[in-house]
Amino acid sequence: MLGAGFRERYLDVLASIYIYNEHRGYTSLDRVLEAVRLRCPDDLEFQGEIAKHRKDEHTHYLMFRRWFERQGRMPLQVDSGVGHIDRFIQWVFRCSIEELDTQHIIATPDEFERLCRVIMLTEQRGYAQVEIILKNRLIMSDPVMKKIFEIVHRDEPDHFLPYQRWLERQGRATAKWNERAADWCIHKILMLAKLPALFLDAGRPRIARWPDEDAAAYAH
Template sequence: MNSWYRRRYLDLLGSIYIYNEHRGYTAIDRILDAVRMRWPEDAALIARIEKHRADERKHYMMFRRWFERRGVRPLAVDRTCGHIDRFVGIMFRSKIDDLDPQQIIGRDDLFERMCRVISLTEKRGHRQVEILLRHPIVRADTTLTKIFRIIEQDEPSHWAPYDDWLREHGGRQASWWERAIDHLIHSELLFLKLPLLFLRPGLARVRTWPDEGDTHRRSQDAVSLVASA
C-alpha cells in the first residue's frame, strides 16, 4: 500500500509540474514575441524574459526525462490543474490561448496586470518547491530532489524582470485581492483537485509528449535534445 501511495503521489506531482512547465514556456513564447516588437531596443528586458523561457523549457525537459527513465508517461491532467491557466482566466476572463499578445503588450494597464500574474505565479511556485524539498516522499527520489533544487535556484530570476518593469514604469505591485486569488487557486488544487485525481482510478496517461505539438520550437531545443541523447 505504501509503495502504491508513493508511486501515485509522485506520478501526480510530476504530471502537474510537467503540464505547468509546458504551459509556462509556451505562454512566455507569445509574450516574448510581442515584447520584441514593442520594445526592440530593450535588450536587457528581452534577455531576462528569454532566460525565463529557457529555464521553463529546461524544467519541462527534466521532468520529461524523469518520466522516461521510469518508463511511463505523465497522467493526463488538464488546464484545471494549471496555476497560470486559472490565474489568467480569472484576471483576463479568457483562456491563455485566446489572449492576443499584441493587445496585452500594447496597453500598459494590461501588461502591468500580466506582470503581476506572472510574478505571483512564480513566487507561489518557489514557496511550493521549498515545501516539496522537505517532503519525505520527494526526498526519497534523488533525481526528483535534484530537479526541485534546480528549480528552487532558478525561480527568483523569473519574477524579477516583471517586478522590475512595474517599478521602473510606475506600475503597482500585486494587491491583497490579487494575492488572495493566487492563494485560492493554489488551495483549490491542493485540497480539492489533487485528492480527486489521486482517487480517480481511470485517469489515463498522455499518448504524446506535450512539446510534440509546440509551434514555437526553438532551434536550441533541438540541439539540447541531441546533446542529451
C-alpha cells in the same frame, strides 16, 4: 509508514502536474517575449531575462520528461484545471491563454502591467511551493526528483524578479490585493481539490505522446 504504492502514486501525480505546467509555461512565454519586444523594444535586458525564463521552463519540462522515461511510463492525462497560470489568466483576463489578445495588451499599458503581475505572482507562488517540496521527505526520497526540484528552486527567482523589477522601474504596483487574493484562492483549489482528486482517480488515463511532440496531448 506510507507504502511504496502511495509514494509511487504521489510522485506520479506531482510530476504529471509539474510537467503540464512547465510545458504550458515555456510555450506561453513565446507570446510574452513577443509582446515585450514590441512593447519595450529598447529594453534588451528585460527581453533577455524573459528569454532565459523561457529556456529554464523548457529545461525543467525536459527534466520531468526524463524522470517519466526512467519510470517507463507516460504522465497522467491532465488539463488546464491543474494549471496555475491557466486559472490565473482566466480569473484576471476572463479568457484562456489562447484567447489573450496580444495586440490589445501591447497597446494598453494597464493590461501589459497586469500580465506582468500575473506572471510574477505565479512564479513567486511556484518558488514558495518548491521550498515546501524540498522539505517533503516523501518526495526527497527519490534522488532524481530531489535533484530536479533543487534545480527548479535555484532557477525560480530569475522567473519572477525580472517582472517585479520592471514594474518597480515603471513606478507601478507589483501586486494588487485582488490579484493576491486570486493567487491564494487558485493555490488552495489546486492543493485541496485538484491534486487529491487526481490522486484518487485510479482510472485516469495517460497521455499517448509527449506534449512537445503533439500539440493536442493536453486538452485545454
